[in-house]
């Protein structure tokens with residue numbers, strides 16, 4: 001049973017639940033194009049390739065990036081200021097959930113074509129069974 005703590009701010013008269021976001025931080029921010037980071041499929045298909053990963057983890061010093069681009073989490077496509085910040089990020093819930101999301105197969109062009117009935121070597125059954133398992137992003 002999760003405890004929901006209500007904390008009131010007397011001057012504003014507004015009640016706000018703490019722990020309302022389950023560590024899903026910056027959801028609105030992430031949706032903005034200005035701060036858009038790499039998509040999961042880009043990370044999964046490109047960045048996690050061992051040689052790409054090595055290049056990302058040993059980036060040249062970049063003064064425009066946080067921490068001079070020396071502490072980068074490949075899975076989350078995020079720069080950290082210090083080595084400690086990166087290490088504590090690796091232990092965090094946000095990062096672990098990301099690892100889990102990356103284990104699921106990426107949404108590829110082949111899959112979208114299959115969904116649209118354009119599959120080249122389509123071995124679809126003659127009966128019109130639409131695979132409904134696609135798109136069911138189960139949040140555990």
Ligand SMILES: [Zn+2]
Nearest residue numbers: 073075076095
């Ligand atoms: Zn991470």
